[in-house]
Amino acid sequence: MTRLPRFSPSELDDDQQRVYRAVTGGRRASGPQAFPLTEDDGTLRGPFNAMLLSPPVGGALQAIGEAVRYSSVLSDRARELAILAVAAYEDSAFERLAHEAVGRLAGLTDDELAAVRDGSDPASLTGVERVVLRTARALLRDRTLDDAGYEAAVQELGARGLFELTTLVGYYAMLALQLRIFAAEE
Numbered sequence: 211m212t213r214l215p216r217f218s219p220s221e222l223d224d225d226q227q228r229v230y231r232a233v234t235g236g237r238r239a240s241g242p243q244a245f246p247l248t249e250d251d252g253t254l255r256g257p258f259n260a261m262l263l264s265p266p267v268g269g270a271l272q273a274i275g276e277a278v279r280y281s282s283v284l285s286d287r288a289r290e291l292a293i294l295a296v297a298a299y300e301d302s303a304f305e306r307l308a309h310e311a312v313g314r315l316a317g318l319t320d321d322e323l324a325a326v327r328d329g330s331d332p333a334s335l336t337g338v339e340r341v342v343l344r345t346a347r348a349l350l351r352d353r354t355l356d357d358a359g360y361e362a363a364v365q366e367l368g369a370r371g372l373f374e375l376t377t378l379v380g381y382y383a384m385l386a387l388q389l390r391i392f393a394a395e396e
Contacts, residue, residue: 214260232269238279244314288338292382338366346375
């Protein structure tokens with residue numbers, strides 16, 4: 211059951227149009243498309259439709275999402291591993307489907323994707339990727355890092371990388387919550 215009907219592009223007010231254009235005309239829409247941002251009728255898919263409920267908040271959220279995906283020091287593979295760890299932990303079908311497709315474009319193999327999905331550590335990961343995945347899982351499970359986890363993350367990622375990783379994990383966990391609340395997983 212969808213709790214929130216999709217907003218038709220022709221019915222959006224000016225503020226909603228700005229958010230819509232930021233999603234459909236921003237960095238997410240450029241380059242290879244691993245998954246469609248809109249349905250055939252132009253309505254936004256996944257978490258983006260709900261962002262139109264509050265253009266000031268939705269616009270800020272989409273900007274954060276764009277920043278953590280396209281302006282981070284994390285590699286594409288590392289970023290997708292973290293996002294997929296959130297999708298697995300939160301059991302978010304939309305994020306799993308979307309980011310497994312993005313992960314494949316970033317070079318993740320089917321075996322690596324399956325391992326992340328089932329909670330194991332792919333043996334093929336680099337040291338940085340392994341730390342990203344373990345850190346993301348610790349953040350989700352414990353909502354913090356112990357001293358050893360913090361030190362390992364800072365050593366491999368730097369303070370900036372760890373900040374960006376914690377932001378990414380929090381952002382995608384929030385999207386998973388919104389997807390559940392607004393029944394937008396379809």
